[in-house]
Amino acid sequence: MRLAQEFTPGCGQVPKINALSGTKAEEVEKPIDDTSLLLDYDPAGYFCELSGVASHPDAEEIYKRLSQLNMLGLRKRSRDAEQELLNLGITFTVYTDKDSIDRILPFDVIPRILTDKDWRHIEAGVKQRVAAINLFLEDVYHGEKILKDGVVPEDLIKTNPYYRKEMKGVDVPCGTYVHICGTDLVRDGDGTFQVLEDNARTPSGVSYVIENRHLMMRAFPDLADGISIADVDEYGAQLMRAMQAVAPKQVGVPNVVLLSPGRFNSAYFEHVFLAREMGAQLVEGQDLVVQDDHVFVRTTGGLEPVHVIYRRIDDDFIDPKIFNPESMLGVPGLFEAYRQGNVTLANAVGTGVADDKAVYAYIPRIIKYYLNQEPILENVPTNICREPEGLKQTLDNLDKLVTKPVGESGGYGVVIGPHATKKQLKELRAKLEADPSNFISQPMVSLSVCPTLAGKAVEPRHVDLRPFTLTGDTSWVLPGGLTRVALRRGSLIVNSSQGGGSKDTWVLG
Amino acid sequence: MASLVSRFASDVYWLGRYLERAENLARILDINETYARDDAAGPDWGRVLTLYGERSRFEEIHGFPTARGVLDFYLIDRGNPSSVKSCIHAARENARSIRHLISTEMWTQLNIFHIAVGRMKPSDASIEQLSRVSRQIIAGCQHFEGVAEGTFLRSEPWCFYQLGKYIERADQTTRILDMGYDRLAPAEDNPVAWVHWNVLLRSVSGYHAYRNRHPGASTPQDIASFLLYDEEFPRAVALCVNRITGSLRELERRHGSQRGEEAERERRKLEFLIETGPGKSLTPARLHRFLDETQAALANVSASVSGCYFAGR
Numbered sequence: 001m002r003l004a005q006e007f008t009p010g011c012g013q014v015p016k017i018n019a020l021s022g023t024k025a026e027e028v029e030k031p032i033d034d035t036s037l038l039l040d041y042d043p044a045g046y047f048c049e050l051s052g053v054a055s056h057p058d059a060e061e062i063y064k065r066l067s068q069l070n071m072l073g074l075r076k077r078s079r080d081a082e083q084e085l086l087n088l089g090i091t092f093t094v095y096t097d098k099d100s101i102d103r104i105l106p107f108d109v110i111p112r113i114l115t116d117k118d119w120r121h122i123e124a125g126v127k128q129r130v131a132a133i134n135l136f137l138e139d140v141y142h143g144e145k146i147l148k149d150g151v152v153p154e155d156l157i158k159t160n161p162y163y164r165k166e167m168k169g170v171d172v173p174c175g176t177y178v179h180i181c182g183t184d185l186v187r188d189g190d191g192t193f194q195v196l197e198d199n200a201r202t203p204s205g206v207s208y209v210i211e212n213r214h215l216m217m218r219a220f221p222d223l224a225d226g227i228s229i230a231d232v233d234e235y236g237a238q239l240m241r242a243m244q245a246v247a248p249k250q251v252g253v254p255n256v257v258l259l260s261p262g263r264f265n266s267a268y269f270e271h272v273f274l275a276r277e278m279g280a281q282l283v284e285g286q287d288l289v290v291q292d293d294h295v296f297v298r299t300t301g302g303l304e305p306v307h308v309i310y311r312r313i314d315d316d317f318i319d320p321k322i323f324n325p326e327s328m329l330g331v332p333g334l335f336e337a338y339r340q341g342n343v344t345l346a347n348a349v350g351t352g353v354a355d356d357k358a359v360y361a362y363i364p365r366i367i368k369y370y371l372n373q374e375p376i377l378e379n380v381p382t383n384i385c386r387e388p389e390g391l392k393q394t395l396d397n398l399d400k401l402v403t404k405p406v407g408e409s410g411g412y413g414v415v416i417g418p419h420a421t422k423k424q425l426k427e428l429r430a431k432l433e434a435d436p437s438n439f440i441s442q443p444m445v446s447l448s449v450c451p452t453l454a455g456k457a458v459e460p461r462h463v464d465l466r467p468f469t470l471t472g473d474t475s476w477v478l479p480g481g482l483t484r485v486a487l488r489r490g491s492l493i494v495n496s497s498q499g500g501g502s503k504d505t506w507v508l509g
Numbered sequence: 510m511a512s513l514v515s516r517f518a519s520d521v522y523w524l525g526r527y528l529e530r531a532e533n534l535a536r537i538l539d540i541n542e543t544y545a546r547d548d549a550a551g552p553d554w555g556r557v558l559t560l561y562g563e564r565s566r567f568e569e570i571h572g573f574p575t576a577r578g579v580l581d582f583y584l585i586d587r588g589n590p591s592s593v594k595s596c597i598h599a600a601r602e603n604a605r606s607i608r609h610l611i612s613t614e615m616w617t618q619l620n621i622f623h624i625a626v627g628r629m630k631p632s633d634a635s636i637e638q639l640s641r642v643s644r645q646i647i648a649g650c651q652h653f654e655g656v657a658e659g660t661f662l663r664s665e666p667w668c669f670y671q672l673g674k675y676i677e678r679a680d681q682t683t684r685i686l687d688m689g690y691d692r693l694a695p696a697e698d699n700p701v702a703w704v705h706w707n708v709l710l711r712s713v714s715g716y717h718a719y720r721n722r723h724p725g726a727s728t729p730q731d732i733a734s735f736l737l738y739d740e741e742f743p744r745a746v747a748l749c750v751n752r753i754t755g756s757l758r759e760l761e762r763r764h765g766s767q768r769g770e771e772a773e774r775e776r777r778k779l780e781f782l783i784e785t786g787p788g789k790s791l792t793p794a795r796l797h798r799f800l801d802e803t804q805a806a807l808a809n810v811s812a813s814v815s816g817c818y819f820a821g822r
Contacts, residue, residue: 088613089605089620263606272608282609287514287821298821300665301512301764 037074038067038451043460047191047448049112056115058227058508065223066110071456078109078453081219090211090269105208106501108452109219112463112483119230119507122193122467123477125377126183128367130469133200133354135370137177140353141167151369152362156386156437160359162201162352164315166322170339172348173246174473179346180239180310181469182206182482186380187448194380194445196464198363200355201347202312205482206468207270208502210235210277216504228509230479235468236277238476243278243308245472246344254307257281257297259288261313261329271312280310290333295343308344309334315349357406357440358384380445386437394441395432398425401441403432416492418444447492450503452485462486464494465505480505512764513665515821517610520603521666522814525673527600531593532650533681534583535643540688540712542639544705545576554579560684561591580634584642593646597626612660615653622649665763672756672814679749680807683800685713686736690797692729706732713744730791737786746803750783753810760818768817775813779806 043051050066053059082104085091091102114122139146140157147154157163182203184196213232217224240256247254260271262284275282281297288306289296296303311318317327319335337343353359361382364375383390383401394401398417405413415428432439449460467481483503484494494500537557545552555574558564564574571578586592590599601623608616626646633642654674661667689709692702706729710716719727719735719742739745757776761769782802787795 086624087621088617089608263602268605269608272605276609281514283514284516287516298515299512300515300518300760300818301768302822304512 036067037069037071037458038063041451041458041460043449045189046446046460046462047187047189048460049114049187049448049450049463050110052191052448053113053115053118056113056508059113059115061227062111062113062223062506066451071458074109074453074458075456077219081107081109081215084215084218085211088211090207105496106487107212107215108461108485108487108501108503109216110451110453110458111216111223111504111506112450112465112485114465114480114505114507116508118193119479121376122185122465123479125193125195125375126181126467126469126477127475128371128373128376129183129195129198129363130178130181130471130475132363132367132370133181133198133351134175134177134471136366137348137351137354138172138175139370141170141350146366146369149369151365152359153386156358156362157353160353160356162315162350162356164350164353166335166339167348167350170349171341173248173341173344176246176471176473177348177351178354179242179246179348179471181471182466183377183469185377185465185467186445187465189446191448193377193465195360195363195377196380196445197357198355198360199466200351201314203466203468204267204270204312205466205484205502206235206478207273209468209478209480209482209505211273212502212504224506230507230509232478232480235470235478236274236279238470238478239274239310240278240280242470242472242476243280243310243344243346246346247307248341248344251307255281255297255305256308256310257283257288257306259283259285259309259311259313259318261317265312267312274310278310285313285327285329285331288331288334290331290337293333293337293340293342295331295334295337306343308346310346315352318345318349357404358386358437361440380442383441385432385439385441390441391432391436394439395429397441398429398432400444402444403428403439403441405438406440414493416444447486450483450485452487452503454487454489459489461489462492462494463503479507513610513669515819517607517666518669519815519819520606521610522669522673522819524600524603524607525670526677527596527603528650528653529674529677529681530591531596531600532647533678533685534591534593534596535646535650536712537681537685537688538580538583539639539643540685540708542576542636543708544688547704552576556688557583560687563591576636577634580636580639581631584634585629585631594626594629597623597649607666610662610666612656612662614656614660618653618656622653625649665760668756668759668763669818672753672760675749675752675756676807676811678744679746679753680804682713682736682744682746682749683803683807685709686733687797687800689729689733690800691793702729710736715742715744718742730789733791733796734789737783747783750779754780757814764818770817772810772813772817775806775809779803779810782806 050063054063085104085107086102091104136146146152147157178200180203182199182205184199185193186196187193210232243256244254258271258275258280260268260282271282283297287298289298289303295306297306313329316324318330319332320327320330321332322335338345361384364379367373367375383393385391385394394403401417403415415424447462447464450463451458452461454461463483463485465481465483468478470476483505484500485503486492486494486499487501488499491499537560541554541557545554554576555564557579558567558574567574567582571582582589583592585594587594589595601619604611604616604619657670661670689706692705707716710719710732713736715736719732722735722739723731735742736745738747740747740751742748754776757769757772787799
């Protein structure tokens, strides 16, 4: 790897900040380095997603080009890019009594690089995982072989809040339960990819993958010039193809709709985006009606049949007759139409039992059980606290481990041992002893970092990766996926609700 | 391709209406500024409130209608659902709901416009700023209209967008005309009234179009007839009614005449009203009554479109 001493100074047309008259006081106090972008960059011992892959000639070239940018130019392009997100309305909305505030998911302009070799490994790994999860769900809702064989504890499944007894014996087209899967990966200190979490219910974030690419190509056409980067524009067409593949058999040309909770939902932008990319109608519960166990959409021409519903509503809310009776978002009678095979729901009902944090720990065993293969992507080593050995390991090392409640998402309730106070650890210990089954623990993963624009400098920030796998009759993986970045220095939590942003992800050809 | 989801038909219809409403509201406030300046009896900002039938609602909250109060009420008050800020917000919310059916350029333009309108401050709602602010609002709406013309797929949503736009425009033109109904007296008797009719014409960008039609001397009645009956001037009521007819025909072609029956009945009533209107023999009272009747007929067309196409039966 050639490093910064070889960098060619920036174009030089930008005058030194100090020499500018009328410059803002804060900028005069601390001059912006207008020379090398990566001169002071130090990944501090973590695996770096940029310098760590620089043996690849294209990655090296990107590193060189980034080095030649200067801070003023980078900050300007970053501001322009964020302004464009706002202009394009690529926002999530926070509502108050009288007003609504549009916020953007912070976007970092320095891309995350994946080599073709790494990508092929990830792609094979997530496909394998999704295949095993689908077989597992089919078994759980039919013969329960894996439970009878004692590979996965029966009560873990049957008492799981995401287990839907209503799905017992319901056949789904192509045996596909998880049509859209987001697999969260992290990369440890030596660069090995590990699975942190499966998202098999209604994973979100794919719209950012595609919009980030558009944004990046407009903001930095020069950075990728002449370098082959895998295309991400195919996602909508592939999703539509998968949805058509799982339509009820008797249907000629299936009518596919996307069911959204509506424009007040924070992910509404993504629902709109996907409906557009798919060429599908975007509907809300109020637009659908069930008659004689068939689903119809209210249109200007009257009622029209619906065959496949890509729903972005949780199981609980899809049908007030069967699940949450308070739900205004769903469609009364939808589940019965689904059960009879007159309409396909994607993802299937009851998939949450496979992406639960407690079940996650068993996925390597599940892969071996159904596919008779070794997992291509390993889990982060996990202590299952319901197992005595796992609980002991956890209690003995509480201050070193990351302990997670199994039923939560979005990073809530996670206790990071080394960062926790004595009081927090004491409370956690009590909770663990009272209800060990509710917890898993994992060692601190030294999450990889990526150079990230942090105020007036480029600094390492921790990242993860969420590839998206689409499955109809076969599986297809969107090249790359969503790179989330923890924007606070030292933070390991990349969730957008807790100060995370995103980056464009480049799979090199 | 499947038919349009009823809710989206309604949303795109209201998108058209709200933008047209915001544009005309800006035009009306600007005319009133000129009128108020010349009023012998002192500036009257209550006139705009009367025009929209909102005088009592306004006075309950704000008391006597001052320039400041009325401009604030109609430009930036988010508590008033018919202010420009509320209209643009509503237009944008409708656009958001049908984001997948409109072009990216339409959405982006409206989104940027919405951000700009959202930033209007109380200091923008003043007599001194009015001319600039209303020009910006009109330009923003026209910009959207141009982008829509150039990028919006001519499928079913377009029909409803057009329908909303022309129903609202016809309604607003009758309200703009109503601004001048009491000034129909011959010009030689009232030079100020004559100036006002010219202002009114200019406010709908109709001055040169009118001059082209009526070179030489003309009367306020001629101007009123022009804004009512001209079939080539884009803001004239007659042209709007023709466009409404065209959009309803297109919807019938798509869905059959049975579905649009009620809308067709109301449309005929509207057409009949315009065809048999007061013609050139306009007196202030007759004009005022005719404008009211036209507004009612337009409201009936709107309600019937909603019944036929938005209910999802």
